[in-house]
Amino acid sequence: MPPISELMMFALALAAAGVVAGVLAGLFGIGGGAILVPVFYQVFGLLGVDDAVRMHLSVGTSLAIIVPTSVRSFLSHYRRGVVDIDLLRNWLLAVPLGAVLATVIAAYVSSETLRLIFAVIALAIAFRMIFNRASWRIGKDLPNNPVKWLVGVAIGVLSGLMGVGGGVLNNTFMTLYGRPIHQAVATSSGVGVLISIPGLFGYVWAGWGEAGLPPLSTGFVNWIAVGLIIPITLLVAPVGVALAHAMGRRQLEAGFGIFMTLIAFRFFYSLYG
Incomplete structure (x- = not known):
């Protein structure tokens, strides 16, 4: 068992990460994965986690955190009757497979x-x-199978590799085919459930027995981070929401786009800098 002081430092660093991720998730209306992964990558690096497992650990831990938030979000949207249940039924195997x-x-x-x-x-x-x-449109309605089914697999694969719930990818897919953004967002919460649950178990399996993992990790999932981040993000997300309501939609989209660009270049720099 590692020293208490080491565990405390690890917990405090992750708590700070949760504050940042929660505010940004509330600000940009994203489930958190696209924000949590780069934040985790930085924090795990500062805490000396081995580079060989740092990104895997960030992705797996992010998916574990998305499980309860996506389930809660899906149930809320489902009660409002705005989820495309037919699409989710069609993707019941495709997205988890991905x-x-x-x-x-x-x-x-x-x-x-x-x-x-x-x-x-x-x-x-x-x-x-x-x-x-x-005005960007590919068609007036979603494509038929097998194209639609293959899109579900692709969303599952790409989201699972990124550690995200698939919201941005599914929103893009549905709105390009003429679906209302509110329906796309609501359906994305269900997609998040289909991605995060198998993703959680998959990353536990993928990292089982790996060396260099931080305390209280099961495979590529760190339970200190999971236990700290979920309540903290739920607590501080309203701060980001309040900031979001003070901004226009295009400002938010551009702001998130700039944020993702900076994150992308941060990773490119870590690879080639």
Whole structure:
């Protein structure tokens, strides 16, 4: 068992990370994964976690935190009747399959590869946020299978590799096919459930027995972070929400796009700087 002082320092650093992630998640209306992963990556680095497992640990821990928040969000949206249940039924196997495939990939790729994947997808998300136009459409309704089913698998894979709940990717998919943004956001909460639960177990399996993990970790999931971050993010998220209501939609989209661009370049710098 590590010294109490080491555990306390670890807990305090993660608590500070939770405050930052909670405010930013509330500000930008994102489930938190896109924010938690880079925050965890920085904090785990400051705490001396081995570079070989630092990104994997960040992604796995982020998915574990998304489980209760996505379930709570889905139930709330479901009661309001705005979730596209037909789409979720169609993706009941596709999205979890993608999430499981992501954990299998993560078990065999390096930390550098995971950072590169996160940075590339983050840049694509940033482009969409900064330059988004309401007129951008691919079709008037969602495509039929097998295209729709394969999109679900792809969202599961990419989200599982990034440690996110799939909200930004699913929102983009649904709105490009003419679905209202409120329906897209509500349905994304269900997608988050389908990604985070298999992702959690998958990252526990992928990191089982790995060396260099911090105290109280099971595979690539750190339970100190999970236990601290969930209540802290729920507590401080309203601060970010209040800030969000003081800004326009385009300001928020551009702000999140700029944030994701900075994160992407931070990861690119860690790879090639």
